[in-house]
Amino acid sequence: MTRYTRRSVLAGAAAIALLAATGLGQAQEGKRIGFMIWNTSVPFYSNLIKMANETAEKNGIKLDIQSGNGDLATQISIVQQFIAQQVDLIMIAPSDPVGIVPVIRQANAANIPVMAVNTSADVSSGAKVLTYVGVDDFEFGQRQGDLIVQAIGEKGKIAYILGKLGTSAQLAREAGLMDTLKKYPGIEIIEKQAADWDNAKALAITQDFLSKYPAGAIDAIVDQGPEGVNGANFAAENGRTDVKFIMGDYPLDVRNAIIKGTVYGTVNQDPAPQGTTAIEDAVLLFSGKADQIPTPNHHIGLPTITKENVEQFPPAWGG
Amino acid sequence: MTPTDGSIANARREEQGSRWESLAAYALPIIFVALLVVFCLTVPHFATWANFANVLQRNSIIGIVACGMLLMIITGGFDLSVGAVGAMSSVVAAALIVHLSMPLGIATALLLGLAVGILNGFFIAKVGMNPFVTTLATQVLVTGFLFVGTSAQPVYGVPESFTVLGLGRIGPIPIPTLIFAAVALVTWAILRFTTLGHYIYIVGGNKTAARLAGINVDRVILAAYALGGLFAAIAGIVLLGQTNIGQPASAADWPLTAIAAVVVGGVPLSGGVGQVWSAVLGTLLLGIIANALNLLGVSPFWQPAVTGAVIIVAVGLDSYQRKQRELR
Numbered sequence: 001m002t003r004y005t006r007r008s009v010l011a012g013a014a015a016i017a018l019l020a021a022t023g024l025g026q027a028q029e030g031k032r033i034g035f036m037i038w039n040t041s042v043p044f045y046s047n048l049i050k051m052a053n054e055t056a057e058k059n060g061i062k063l064d065i066q067s068g069n070g071d072l073a074t075q076i077s078i079v080q081q082f083i084a085q086q087v088d089l090i091m092i093a094p095s096d097p098v099g100i101v102p103v104i105r106q107a108n109a110a111n112i113p114v115m116a117v118n119t120s121a122d123v124s125s126g127a128k129v130l131t132y133v134g135v136d137d138f139e140f141g142q143r144q145g146d147l148i149v150q151a152i153g154e155k156g157k158i159a160y161i162l163g164k165l166g167t168s169a170q171l172a173r174e175a176g177l178m179d180t181l182k183k184y185p186g187i188e189i190i191e192k193q194a195a196d197w198d199n200a201k202a203l204a205i206t207q208d209f210l211s212k213y214p215a216g217a218i219d220a221i222v223d224q225g226p227e228g229v230n231g232a233n234f235a236a237e238n239g240r241t242d243v244k245f246i247m248g249d250y251p252l253d254v255r256n257a258i259i260k261g262t263v264y265g266t267v268n269q270d271p272a273p274q275g276t277t278a279i280e281d282a283v284l285l286f287s288g289k290a291d292q293i294p295t296p297n298h299h300i301g302l303p304t305i306t307k308e309n310v311e312q313f314p315p316a317w318g319g
Numbered sequence: 320m321t322p323t324d325g326s327i328a329n330a331r332r333e334e335q336g337s338r339w340e341s342l343a344a345y346a347l348p349i350i351f352v353a354l355l356v357v358f359c360l361t362v363p364h365f366a367t368w369a370n371f372a373n374v375l376q377r378n379s380i381i382g383i384v385a386c387g388m389l390l391m392i393i394t395g396g397f398d399l400s401v402g403a404v405g406a407m408s409s410v411v412a413a414a415l416i417v418h419l420s421m422p423l424g425i426a427t428a429l430l431l432g433l434a435v436g437i438l439n440g441f442f443i444a445k446v447g448m449n450p451f452v453t454t455l456a457t458q459v460l461v462t463g464f465l466f467v468g469t470s471a472q473p474v475y476g477v478p479e480s481f482t483v484l485g486l487g488r489i490g491p492i493p494i495p496t497l498i499f500a501a502v503a504l505v506t507w508a509i510l511r512f513t514t515l516g517h518y519i520y521i522v523g524g525n526k527t528a529a530r531l532a533g534i535n536v537d538r539v540i541l542a543a544y545a546l547g548g549l550f551a552a553i554a555g556i557v558l559l560g561q562t563n564i565g566q567p568a569s570a571a572d573w574p575l576t577a578i579a580a581v582v583v584g585g586v587p588l589s590g591g592v593g594q595v596w597s598a599v600l601g602t603l604l605l606g607i608i609a610n611a612l613n614l615l616g617v618s619p620f621w622q623p624a625v626t627g628a629v630i631i632v633a634v635g636l637d638s639y640q641r642k643q644r645e646l647r
Contacts, residue, residue, distance in 0.1 A: 043472055193619050208613035212614050318473060
């Protein structure tokens with residue numbers, strides 16, 4: 001009995017010594033980050049979470065990821081819980097940029113830095129956010145607009161499938177697309193419907209567009225998300241190769257469709273580097289190099305993918 | 320006035336009354352046909368077989384779910400877990416099809432759906448929990464397990480040939496619609512010809528009376544929920560055939576859409592009554608309205624409002640007519 005105790009005491013002492021030795025070397029060791037994601041069950045976030053966890057583990061950071069289950073009140077209470085736990089940094093991916101502001105102010109008051117990741121927070125009313133790591137959905141929409149011009153030229157009729165109405169991605173991507181199309185008055189949006197980021201709904205809407213507009217009456221169908229890919233395959237199977245399909249995001253099925261030629265192109269918002277970059281910025285903060293973090297936005301590039309370069313890019317998720 | 324005249328007038332009034340009553344009982348089919356005619360005449364591109372085939376194909380999934388929902392509603396309950404079961408079925412089938420084999424994937428998905436249905440039935444019938452609470456709990460439970468099992472990642476890699484099940488056609492008829500028709504036919508046969516079907520009506524009408532009449536009420540409720548779970552799993556497989564990915568977050572709107580389809584078809588949530596054609600017509604009614612709104616290019620902001628108004632009007636008409644009949 002005593003032997004075991006002595007051994008475990010020795011082991012414990014050794015462990016503490018080891019921890020101290022490594023801990024002295026790196027400032028971020030043992031720091032705690034609370035990360036609130038508005039809804040972790042959205043497939044998009046799985047790679048972001050995976051890369052964030054891996055990067056945190058590599059740097060000895062304790063990362064606690066919590067889901068807001070798509071509900072603003074839950075999101076707020078999770079951030080409040082992080083404040084109560086006095087974590088060293090709070091990361092947020094809120095569903096609404098404005099609705100999250102009051103709780104950011106609470107974190108500011110508690111002197112806990114806040115970083116927005118993937119979805120942004122509104123800083124116009126004085127809430128302090130370290131930086132926003134992610135992509136610019138406005139730019140995402142602009143890239144989609146470029147793809148349209150690339151696909152059909154400067155004149156044509158297009159139908160537009162929206163994501164869930166009122167989500168920040170839906171609003172900003174639409175604004176970005178409109179911004180690009182402003183320069184091309186020959187391109188006309190003749191239809192707009194919302195598919196709520198849902199595959200079955202996007203398919204139904206695509207079918208209705210195809211019924212309404214016979215060959216030659218419509219040049220392209222643009223989807224804010226990747227969900228329209230089944231509609232694109234359906235169109236090809238039914239001989240409607242006259243319509244070009246442009247998606248948003250780059251999961252495996254969209255990649256396959258681009259290779260097959262049923263989808264013309266997409267904009268790749270890769271979630272994985274967002275997870276990695278966010279933690280790397282946190283490491284900079286913890287080691288006193290906060291001035292090296294790009295502010296107010298740390299934007300990650302948005303490559304467009306078409307048949308020409310599809311082979312170089314592995315799918316953003318689902319691979 | 321002579322007494323004879325009076326009695327004749329009375330008889331005539333009664334005759335008219337019963338004619339009106341039988342007309343009112345068919346309010347939904349009449350509304351459906353009227354709308355169909357109006358849409359055919361006014362909505363461009365509506366009256367083409369290609370469009371009808373699309374509408375049938377995409378509403379078959381909800382139709383299959385609605386058939387199961389009907390059985391549960393007749394027993395006086397309903398099931399909020401059908402969406403979770405559908406998502407589970409499509410995810411499990413996708414994973415097994417990718418890694419093992421297609422028949423095994425489909426069979427396992429259907430068995431799991433049946434199992435969740437039996438679980439629902441067990442808690443409602445044997446434990447005596449409220450259907451709302453029970454099925455809400457299983458919905459959350461199943462969704463949770465799905466997210467744990469998949470990290471919310473869709474399952475990719477189902478061979479493209481599988482889309483035949485969701486998008487294929489035999490002649491002019493979409494295959495999902497044939498599956499829907501088969502499910503509706505089975506539901507009709509159960510309600511019409513089997514003892515179980517008759518018991519479902521009796522249990523839904525009055526549980527105590529059914530128990531006193533010697534009916535094993537628990538077993539009837541268990542069977543209804545088991546069938547509901549099985550049908551939801553079938554719908555999940557068809558969904559996989561349409562999207563070709565097993566998506567854990569999909570099908571979230573099935574429970575309420577299926578309940579809406581059944582009640583729009585004129586089945587009261589109080590239980591004891593209901594026919595299969597109500598579920599079928601209710602599904603198709605909501606389906607053609609959504610289709611017509613898309614074809615007319617109605618703004619996506621307005622669409623939910625129109626659907627809500629349709630549900631209120633259809634169910635309102637039916638309830639009012641039912642209430643009048645009870646007062647008489």
